[in-house]
Amino acid sequence: MEHDCLIRLEGLCLDASIGIYPQELAARQPLEIDLQLTIDGTLAARSDDIRHTVDYDQVVDCLEALLASRHFQLLEYLSQAMLDTLADSFPVKRAEVTVAKPLAVPKARRVSVTRMAEWRREAVKAVPLAL
Numbered sequence: 001m002e003h004d005c006l007i008r009l010e011g012l013c014l015d016a017s018i019g020i021y022p023q024e025l026a027a028r029q030p031l032e033i034d035l036q037l038t039i040d041g042t043l044a045a046r047s048d049d050i051r052h053t054v055d056y057d058q059v060v061d062c063l064e065a066l067l068a069s070r071h072f073q074l075l076e077y078l079s080q081a082m083l084d085t086l087a088d089s090f091p092v093k094r095a096e097v098t099v100a101k102p103l104a105v106p107k108a109r110r111v112s113v114t115r116m117a118e119w120r121r122e123a124v125k126a127v128p129l130a131l
Contacts, residue, residue, distance in 0.1 A: 018078060
């Protein structure tokens with residue numbers, strides 16, 4: 001816990017094929033995604049090297065590939081698929097994802113689902129600070 005680093009990606013806007021109603025099956029729609037990723041930040045904090053952390057662009061690319069891979073019916077299912085994909089692709093210890101459909105309910109600003117997961121990851125040994 002003492003070496004945890006919390007990375008947030010907020011307000012990520014990606015399109016997806018999601019929903020159960022005819023109008024949702026006919027066209028992709030925008031999603032608003034907030035991610036909170038917890039990693040062991042020991043090496044990145046000491047090395048200043050992108051290889052020792054999570055590359056944000058790669059996270060976005062990974063989620064875009066997931067969203068392009070198929071149609072999803074439920075936000076609950078999609079949010080779990082996102083967590084599974086992040087765990088398989090990056091050295092995250094914990095993750096929280098909120099996926100919102102701003103067009104889902106006309107009288108609401110948005111509808112969202114939040115899911116969290118935690119995985120066991122080996123702790124990284126501290127390295128001297130790079131100067």
